[in-house]
Amino acid sequence: MKRTVFFISDRTGITAEMLGQSLLSQFEEADFEKISLPFIDNEKKALEAKQKIDRAAEQGEAQPIVFDTIVTPEIRKVIMESKGLVFDFFHTFIGPLEDALGLKSGFRVGKTHSYDEKGQYDSRIDAVNFALNNDDGATTRYYDKAELILVGVSRCGKTPTSLYMAMQFGIQVANYPFTEEDMEDLKLPPMLKKYKHKLFGLTIKPHRLHEIRTERRANSQYASLKQCQIEVREVEALMRKEKIPYISTTSKSIEEIATKIMIKSGLKRISF
Amino acid sequence: MKRTVFFISDRTGITAEMLGQSLLSQFEEADFEKISLPFIDNEKKALEAKQKIDRAAEQGEAQPIVFDTIVTPEIRKVIMESKGLVFDFFHTFIGPLEDALGLKSGFRVGKTHSYDEKGQYDSRIDAVNFALNNDDGATTRYYDKAELILVGVSRCGKTPTSLYMAMQFGIQVANYPFTEEDMEDLKLPPMLKKYKHKLFGLTIKPHRLHEIRTERRANSQYASLKQCQIEVREVEALMRKEKIPYISTTSKSIEEIATKIMIKSGLKRISF
Structure with missing residues (x-):
């Protein structure tokens, strides 16, 4: 029915x-x-x-x-x-x-997410722009202004998470990828060391990563299960060694990932 | 208290x-x-x-x-x-x-936005990636795959709106800017004409545009009130002439802009 x-x-x-x-x-x-x-x-x-x-x-x-x-x-x-x-x-x-x-409701429409709260609105848009300008390690120049820097392998969910955190919580999030080339001798790059307290890791199960990368570049070295296994293993080892907090994105929605990071990192959202 | x-x-x-x-x-x-x-x-x-x-x-x-x-x-x-x-x-x-x-609740936690609905989850992420790859007129190659192409002057809200529509509604949105250089003799570019039925315009009050651009590049020609007035006037005239539906983003939150576009364009969101 x-x-x-x-x-x-x-x-x-x-x-x-x-x-x-x-x-x-x-x-x-x-x-x-x-x-x-x-x-x-x-x-x-x-x-x-x-x-x-x-x-x-x-x-x-x-x-x-x-x-x-x-x-x-x-x-x-x-x-x-x-x-x-x-x-x-x-x-x-x-x-x-x-x-x-002990108060009467104003019955005013649209006070949430309203443009009235101009400061809040602007900071959400600013945060989206920040995420876009500091996506995928494009530049590390503004990391002093970042509230959080997401790190992880390519396609583990860094970009959508940064954008969601910007849009929903008004947080300025940069993200930095560890790439295939880094894997030989994976270390924390010097410019990340400086901002270690802002780093937060994302990880993912190698099988799931293999699926996602295959959709993007089928039959490539990049998408191979073996490469995915190596990258995830190396990056997880680095995060443990450097005591960077991290969570897995496998089987989680963007909302869940973002909210979990908020709790674990102790970040405060803009007033809501 | x-x-x-x-x-x-x-x-x-x-x-x-x-x-x-x-x-x-x-x-x-x-x-x-x-x-x-x-x-x-x-x-x-x-x-x-x-x-x-x-x-x-x-x-x-x-x-x-x-x-x-x-x-x-x-x-x-x-x-x-x-x-x-x-x-x-x-x-x-x-x-x-x-x-x-006449049914009993399953009392199951987390069925909304859950990863269980894999198809839905993937299409939201896909839509975010589509918005990023087709942002700001970067390429027009994939416009056949776009469900919507937002057009308007620089800084009228196209990018945050595309990203929000992708994230919240799973819609594939590209966006294309009309720039300073186009203003002399503003026409609909041929590659946009082909997809006219997908076009949706965003506009903004010149004073507000001037404020936003000033924060970005103070005292530039780009940010001058005069330039903002010219661009908005020209682009609105074009949209009226070409019968492209459009709304103003002035005094609206991203949520409001995105929802209004959904109504006006008659687009269907992914199942929710």
């Missing part, structure tokens, strides 16, 4: 999607069709959204489910009158939170 | 942070100290988290607030016994959702 699920918000809807998705993922056997309706920020759009829900209710096999994070009471009212089963992520908690704080 | 707020999860805690932050942002006058405790995935860690909450309760001026998305019932139980006021984002809804679906 297929069931339509709506994610509705007066902003981007990303929070509604994330929590809703984490709830739905508990029901593996169910079959959902997911529809996102972001920026439902006036009554006209709310009525259109209500119509979509009602139509799904009339045509579908089961009552549609609605996950919403709508802040504005008037817009929420329209959605509540739909034929969907509404799970209201925002209003469920805002009343109890008002009681706990 | 300062109040400690904990974000607790058996995974990354990013969902708890996002919803919690959106609730807290409604109380501008309140003063919060925010602490994230991700990966609380066994009873020992749960007891340590409980101790931290209890200590904050004893030392602080007000009862701590706890936002959590803990899936495992045993771990949740420990946190519920703390001296914090617990807002349980997951369990509040999972019961009603079980009733609605």
Whole structure:
């Protein structure tokens, strides 16, 4: 039985999607069709959204489910009158939170990730630019400004992790690769030694690395299982010897890798 | 009165942070100290988290607030016994959702963004790599594989937007800049014409562009308000003439820009 699920918000809807998705993922056997309706920020759009829900209710096999994070009471009212089963992520908690704080909610839309917090917004963009300019050992000139320098073999996940940490946490992350050529006699390069307290290692299982590199350059020396085994072994030995903290990226999502690094390194994110 | 707020999860805690932050942002006058405790995935860690909450309760001026998305019932139980006021984002809804679906929750941790969904994970990483390889007009060779090509003046937000869309939605986005040199007689370059249906424009207010460029290259022709005005005017005229859809990035967060593009372009994200 297929069931339509709506994610509705007066902003981007990303929070509604994330929590809703984490709830739905508990029901593996169910079959959902997911529809996102972001920026439902006036009554006209709310009525259109209500119509979509009602139509799904009339045509579908089961009552549609609605996950919403709508802040504005008037817009929420329209959605509540739909034929969907509404799970209201925002209003469920805002009343109890008002009681706990002894304060009234401003019911202001879009205070999170908002441009109002200009300082925060700019530092996230700055951090993305920093990650791009200091990617893959392109330059080591700005390592004094880095909050973290990721090291590891080619294709172990350094670049996506740096970018995610920049975007989500506003952290300035550089990354530096240990390459095939370094493997003969792997040592910590002098310019990294200087910033040893900022180093954090990523590692990966040789088999997985072999898979990833094969997609990129099939049948190359670079992608061979043997080469992957050598590089991973050498780099892990170096990190242990130099007492560089490291984690494995195998079987982890970017979100998990980034969050684990935040904990292990003790880095503080920009105010959130 | 300062109040400690904990974000607790058996995974990354990013969902708890996002919803919690959106609730807290409604109380501008309140003063919060925010602490994230991700990966609380066994009873020992749960007891340590409980101790931290209890200590904050004893030392602080007000009862701590706890936002959590803990899936495992045993771990949740420990946190519920703390001296914090617990807002349980997951369990509040999972019961009603079980009733609605007529199914039992698996109480499985970490099904969202999990590596289990390998196809999805790989396509997000692939999309990040695509965005990096096709950034800033570096090459136009792979535009046949792009789902979207962002166009606009230098520093209007193309790169962070491409990367965010890749990371969050798994969309393959290239981007192409219109530069100072193009302005004399601005036309759509032939290789872009071929992919006109994939083009999406970003624009920005000249004053804001001037600010951003000044931070980069103060007192340059490139950063001058006059140059910014010319470029924005020319590029907007071109986009109107060629009927390329476009939005302004001024006063918008990356999340908002990316979500608005998704709506306007009708692009479908990878399954989420």
